[in-house]
Amino acid sequence: MKTIVVEKSAMNVIGLMLHTSFKDGRNKTEIPPFFHKVLDEKRLDNVPDRINENQLCLFRMQRNNPDFDYLMGVEVSELKNMPEEMTGVTLKSSKYVSAKIVKRGPEDVGKAFEYIYKSWMPKSIYIPTGAPAFIYYDSEFFSVFNSRDYAGNPMATVYVPIKPLLIKKILRFFKLLK
Template identity: 30%
Template structure:
C-alpha cells in the first residue's frame, strides 16, 4: 500500500461532531450512518461551502479518540467562524503518514484502517502521534471502483 510521509503546520477545520463508542468497532456503522444523514439533509454540502483557502482537497472525517469514545467530525479545512450548529477545531502541526485508498466506500477505506493498525504500525519506523486522525474524501462517486480517498495518521519516528 502506498504511504507518503509529510509535515504540515497546524490548521483549523469547521464541521459537525458526533461522539461514538468504539467498543466492538461500533463506530464503523455509526460513522457511515452519520455521513448518510449529512449527505441527505444537506449538512455535507453546507460544510463543503465553508472551505476557505483549503489546501486539503476534500471534505474531512476527523477522528479524535477520547478513552473508549471517539469524537468524529464531518468537517472542512476553514478559517471561517462556524455556523451555530457547527464547531471549529484546531488540528495541530504534525508529521502525517498519508495512506491512499481507491475503491467504493465504506469498504475501501475500512480496509486501509485495517492495514494501518493490523500491519503498518508493526512494521514501520513510526508510532502514533498526538493529533486526530483524518479521512479525506474527494469529490466523485463514492460507490465507484476508482473513487479516491485518503487516511492521514499523525506519526512520530520510533526511537
C-alpha cells in the first residue's frame, strides 16, 4: 500500500453522528447501512455553508476504548449555521499519513488503517496525534460509485493525523532505526 505524508489545513465539518463500537463487530453491521442511508436520502446535500461536493467520514476514538463516534459529514466554511440534528467538528491543521484505497466496503478501510498503524507507523518517525482519522470521498469516489456502485472500484483516501516522535528522529539520525 502506498502512503504519503501530507500537510492539511484546518477543516470545519458538519454531519450526522453514529455512536458505535468495535465490540462484537458492531461497527461492521452499523456503519454500512448508516453510510448508505445518509447517501441515499441525500441528508448532507443541503448543509449550510458547504464548500464543495466532497464528503468525509471521521472516526473519533479514545485509546483502549472499543466505542467510538463515526461522523459522516461535509466540509463547511463555518459551524454557525449547523442544523439541529447534526454535529460540528473542527479538525486542526496537521500532518497526515494518507493512503488511497479502492473502497468497496468496511474491509478495505480496515485494511488501510491496519497497514498504517501496524506496518507503516512503527517504521516511521511518526506517532498518531489522537485527533480523528477520516476517509475522504471526492470525485474519484463519487464519479465511479454513482454510475457503477462498488463494482467500478471507487477510490477514497484514508487520512491519519500524525506528529513526529523526537526519539524516533534521533534514532533515525544515528541510523539505529530504519
